[in-house]
Amino acid sequence: MVSDDPFFNSTDSGSGPGIQLDGRFLKTTTNKGYNKRAKDVYVLPLPFSLNSLPALIPHNPLSVFMYTVALLSKPLRFTTQKRHKAYIDSTSQGTPGAFVPDLQSAMELWQQGFFGKGTLSRSEPSWFGRTSRRLGLDGGELTLEEITEARRAKRRKFKKEREQQQLLELKQKQKEGVLNPADANLLDKNEKKQIEDNENNAADSDAVVTKVRKEDTDLIKDGVIEKLETLHLHPCEAVFLCVCLGVLEIDGIETIQQLLQTFFPEDSDWQKYVVYHYFRSLGWCVRDGIKFGVDWLIYKQGPPFQHAEFAVSVQPSSGRPDWWWLHANMRVVNNAKKAMTLVYVTKEERPDYTKISNVAAFRKALSQYTVKILTFSRFTPSRCRD
Amino acid sequence: MFTLPVISGTVYIYDVEVIKYLREKYNIGGVLSGILPQYPQQNKFGGLPLKLSPEEALYLLETNEFEFFDDTETHLDEYKEKVDEDKPDTKNGQSSTTSNNKVELAVLSKIPKRSSAVKLKEPVNSRYAVYKYLVQKGYFVLPGLRFGCHYMAYPGDIMRYHSHYNVLGLDYDEGIDLLTMVSGGRLATSVKKCWVIGAKNPETEETEAFSIEWSGFG
Numbered sequence: 001m002v003s004d005d006p007f008f009n010s011t012d013s014g015s016g017p018g019i020q021l022d023g024r025f026l027k028t029t030t031n032k033g034y035n036k037r038a039k040d041v042y043v044l045p046l047p048f049s050l051n052s053l054p055a056l057i058p059h060n061p062l063s064v065f066m067y068t069v070a071l072l073s074k075p076l077r078f079t080t081q082k083r084h085k086a087y088i089d090s091t092s093q094g095t096p097g098a099f100v101p102d103l104q105s106a107m108e109l110w111q112q113g114f115f116g117k118g119t120l121s122r123s124e125p126s127w128f129g130r131t132s133r134r135l136g137l138d139g140g141e142l143t144l145e146e147i148t149e150a151r152r153a154k155r156r157k158f159k160k161e162r163e164q165q166q167l168l169e170l171k172q173k174q175k176e177g178v179l180n181p182a183d184a185n186l187l188d189k190n191e192k193k194q195i196e197d198n199e200n201n202a203a204d205s206d207a208v209v210t211k212v213r214k215e216d217t218d219l220i221k222d223g224v225i226e227k228l229e230t231l232h233l234h235p236c237e238a239v240f241l242c243v244c245l246g247v248l249e250i251d252g253i254e255t256i257q258q259l260l261q262t263f264f265p266e267d268s269d270w271q272k273y274v275v276y277h278y279f280r281s282l283g284w285c286v287r288d289g290i291k292f293g294v295d296w297l298i299y300k301q302g303p304p305f306q307h308a309e310f311a312v313s314v315q316p317s318s319g320r321p322d323w324w325w326l327h328a329n330m331r332v333v334n335n336a337k338k339a340m341t342l343v344y345v346t347k348e349e350r351p352d353y354t355k356i357s358n359v360a361a362f363r364k365a366l367s368q369y370t371v372k373i374l375t376f377s378r379f380t381p382s383r384c385r386d
Numbered sequence: 387m388f389t390l391p392v393i394s395g396t397v398y399i400y401d402v403e404v405i406k407y408l409r410e411k412y413n414i415g416g417v418l419s420g421i422l423p424q425y426p427q428q429n430k431f432g433g434l435p436l437k438l439s440p441e442e443a444l445y446l447l448e449t450n451e452f453e454f455f456d457d458t459e460t461h462l463d464e465y466k467e468k469v470d471e472d473k474p475d476t477k478n479g480q481s482s483t484t485s486n487n488k489v490e491l492a493v494l495s496k497i498p499k500r501s502s503a504v505k506l507k508e509p510v511n512s513r514y515a516v517y518k519y520l521v522q523k524g525y526f527v528l529p530g531l532r533f534g535c536h537y538m539a540y541p542g543d544i545m546r547y548h549s550h551y552n553v554l555g556l557d558y559d560e561g562i563d564l565l566t567m568v569s570g571g572r573l574a575t576s577v578k579k580c581w582v583i584g585a586k587n588p589e590t591e592e593t594e595a596f597s598i599e600w601s602g603f604g
Binding site: 291292324325327328329335 | 531535554566
C-alpha cells in the first residue's frame with residue numbers, strides 16, 4: 001500500500017515531515033479503500049452496455065469463425081431497450097421530474113451514471129438499507145448518511161473533550177495561583193457552560209430516541225419492510241434517459257413531443273437541458289447544483305469518486321449577471337473548492353416541439369444551439385501567493 | 387451647518403471633524419478611499435478622503451442639515467479669479483498673499499448659492515428604502531459587494547463590531563430566484579452572519595425585512 005508512492009519510500013523520519021506524512025498516509029489509505037469499492041460497483045458510466053465480441057485469435061480457425069458469427073448476428077451498436085419504468089406526478093402542483101418506483105431500476109440508474117436522487121435520502125437511494133439496519137436487520141454496507149452522522153458525532157465528542165481539558169488546565173492554574181484575569185473570566189464562562197451542558201444532557205437522556213419507533217409497525221407489511229423510497233429524476237435526466245439513451249419509459253408519455261412539452265415548458269428549461277446534454281456528451285457526470293446555488297455540478301466520474309470540480313451556471317446570452325450575485329456565488333462555490341463556470345447558450349428560444357417527432361429531429365433541434373463556456377476563480381493577491 | 391463637496395456626483399469629505407460628526411450623529415461610516423502616506427504598501431486601511439455612497443449622500447440631503455456644493459466648479463472659479471486678480475497684481479507689483487486671502491473669501495461666500503444646483507448620483511430606489519430603514523434602526527450600513535449583497539449592517543460603530551447582516555434590497559413585488567436564496571443564505575451562514583431581504587410595501591409605505599438562516603450547516 002505504501003510502496004507504490006515514492007513519497008513514502010523515504011526513510012526520513014524527522015519530526016516535521018513525519019506529522020505531515022502520517023496525515024497523508026491516513027488520508028490516502030481511507031480514500032483508496034473507498035475508491036476500490038467504488039470502482040467495483042460503479043463500472044458502467046452510463047446505463048447501457050455495448051455488445052462485446054469474442055476474442056479474435058488469428059491462428060485459431062475456431063476463434064475466427066466465432067468472431068465472424070458474432071459480428072454478423074449481433075450488430076455492433078447498442079440496442080435500446082426501455083427497461084426502466086417511471087411515472088410523473090400529474091397533480092396540478094406536482095413536482096417536476098419523473099419517479100422510478102422499482103428499487104432495482106433505481107439502484108441501476110444511480111450506479112450507472114448517477115442519475116436521480118432517492119426521495120428519502122441525500123443522494124443514493126439508501127433508505128431501505130438504513131431502515132433495515134435500524135430495525136436490527138442486515139442492511140448491507142454503511143450508507144453515506146450514516147458515515148456523515150458518525151463523523152459529526154466524533155467531532156462533537158472531540159470538541160467536548162478538548163473543552164474539558166482546557167477547563168482542567170485552567171483549574172490547575174487557579175490552584176497554583178497564576179491565573180490572569182482574562183483566564184479567570186474564561187474559567188467562569190466554561191464552568192457555567194459545563195453546568196448548562198450537564199443539564200441539557202440530563203434532559204436529552206430522558207428523551208433518548210429509542211432505535212425502534214412506534215410508527216415502524218406501519219412500515220412492515222406481510223413480514224417485510226415496505227419499499228417506500230423512489231428515485232426522483234430531474235426533468236433533464238428523464239429526457240436524457242428517454243430520448244438519448246432510450247432506457248427509460250415514462251407512464252402516459254408516448255411521443256418525444258409530449259415529453260418535451262411536459263418537462264420543458266419554458267425557454268429556460270430547454271436551455272438548462274442543452275447545457276446538461278453538452279456536458280453529458282463530453283463524458284462528465286452532471287448533477288443538480290441547487291446545494292451551491294448554481295444550475296449544475298459536474299463531476300469527472302461521479303460523487304463517490306471525488307468532489308465536483310466545476311459549478312455550472314446557465315446564463316442567458318443577452319444581459320449579464322448582477323455583480324452582487326456573481327460575488328455571492330463565487331464565494332459559495334470557492335468555499336467548496338470548486339471553480340465557477342458560466343455557460344452561455346447562444347439561442348434563447350426553445351425549438352418548436354411539434355416538429356420534433358423522432359430522435360433524428362431531436363438531434364437536429366439540438367444542433368442549432370451552441371454553448372460558450374467561461375470559467376473563472378477568485379484571486380486574492382495576498383492569499384493566493386505560493 | 388456643514389458644507390459637503392461633490393465631485394462628479396459623489397460626496398468626498400476631507401475634514402476629519404465632519405467624518406467624526408457623521409459617525410457619531412448619523413451612523414454613517416462611508417468608505418475611506420485615500421491611502422495612508424506612511425503605509426503606502428497596504429490597502430486594508432484607507433485614508434482621507436471619505437467617499438459617501440449615493441445612499442449615504444441622499445440620506446444626509448434629506449436631513450436638511452447639510453449643504454452640498456460642486457467642488458469642480460468651485461475650483462475652476464477659484465482658478466479663474468486667481469488668474470484675473472494676478473494680472474493687475476503683476477502690473478502694480480503687489481504681494482500675492484493678500485490676493486490669495488481675497489480669493490478664499492470670495493469662494494466661500496459663493497458656496498451656499500450653488501448648493502441647489504448640485505447633482506448627486508441617485509441610488510436605486512428599492513435599495514434606498516431598505517438602507518434608510520436600517521440606518522434609522524441604528525445600524526451602520528456599508529456597501530456589501532464583498533459579501534455578494536447590497537449592504538452589510540453593523541450593530542454599532544464599524545471599528546468595534548463585525549457586521550451581523552448581509553442585506554438585499556428588493557422591489558416589493560420582485561421575484562427572487564430560489565438559487566439566489568440558497569447561495570445568499572449559505573454564504574451568510576458560512577461567514578457567521580444572517581442573510582436579510584427587505585422591501586418597501588407600496589401600500590403602507592413601510593419597509594419590511596426578513597432574515598434567513600441556513601440550518602443544518604457544518
